[in-house]
Amino acid sequence: MSDKTKHNETDLPLSAKQMKFAQLLANPDDRRSRRAKIREVGVSPSTAYRWLKDDSFLEYLNDQIERYTEGHLATAWNSLIRQMKRGDTKAIKLFFELKGKYKQEIEVTEKRKLEDFF
Known part of the structure; x- marks a missing residue:
């Protein structure tokens, strides 16, 4: 299996590291700093901050946040x-x-x- 997974049919593929970073950011139980989450994913801060400006990444991040919040309604x-x-x-x-x-x-x-x- 590839390191890239499509978020949905119209989005650019996200890497496993991008998806993991988004999941870490969206998880309300993970109270670590953003920097600690970046270290866990194993990318440079500049790469992570570039992801945070990418529409496909932000859409995936918002989907992850929605999944967490739906579970707490x-x-x-x-x-x-x-x-x-x-x-x-x-x-x-x-x-x-x-x-x-x-x-x-x-x-x-x-x-x-x-x-x-x-």
Whole structure:
């Protein structure tokens, strides 16, 4: 198998080192410095920083971040619900914003104010 793997059909191939570096950067449990991650991958800092400017690498990195965050949505949602149950008004507002209710309510209220004005 080649050291290069296609990210998807339209992207340029990424090397195994690039993919490993992206995975290390995206992993929220890995709290080491960027420099330590670069050393682990075995490339020069200038090479790693060049990768960070490459669209194909950044797309792969964003995909890796998305995979990590998708796995934690339920945890975040449960935490938000617990905060709401404790009466945290910021959590309640965020909940309604996420559900698309808060903005609509403001728009309806503003529209009613304008109708009353005219």
